[in-house]
Amino acid sequence: xxxxxxxxxxxxxxxxxxxxxxxxxxxxxxxxxxxxxxxxxxxxxxxxxxxxxxxxxxxxxxxxxxxxxxxxxxxxxxxxxxxxxxxxxxxxxxxxxxxxxx
Numbered sequence: 001x002x003x004x005x006x007x008x009x010x011x012x013x014x015x016x017x018x019x020x021x022x023x024x025x026x027x028x029x030x031x032x033x034x035x036x037x038x039x040x041x042x043x044x045x046x047x048x049x050x051x052x053x054x055x056x057x058x059x060x061x062x063x064x065x066x067x068x069x070x071x072x073x074x075x076x077x078x079x080x081x082x083x084x085x086x087x088x089x090x091x092x093x094x095x096x097x098x099x100x101x102x
Contacts, residue, residue, distance in 0.1 A: 015043030
């Protein structure tokens with residue numbers, strides 16, 4: 001049986017440097033966990049319309065995300081260090097378990 005792929009989006013202010021760096025760290029963590037996911041990165045204003053299952057972003061963008069209506073199906077993870085693999089793994093594990101992919 002094929003495992004379900006989770007659609008995940010890494011988000012930063014410009015959708016370029018730090019979100020891409022975050023995506024690379026998330027890829028490493030997912031590889032270690034044996035989870036396949038569709039990964040992409042973008043800026044905050046594009047993120048909501050892309051309708052991902054998981055958004056991973058920096059803690060300092062929390063107030064900006066709170067201004068958007070986020071669907072119940074989207075989980076947002078706020079990280080202190082967006083390239084910190086230990087923090088990514090710690091926060092992502094329960095989300096992936098809840099979504100039935102881990």
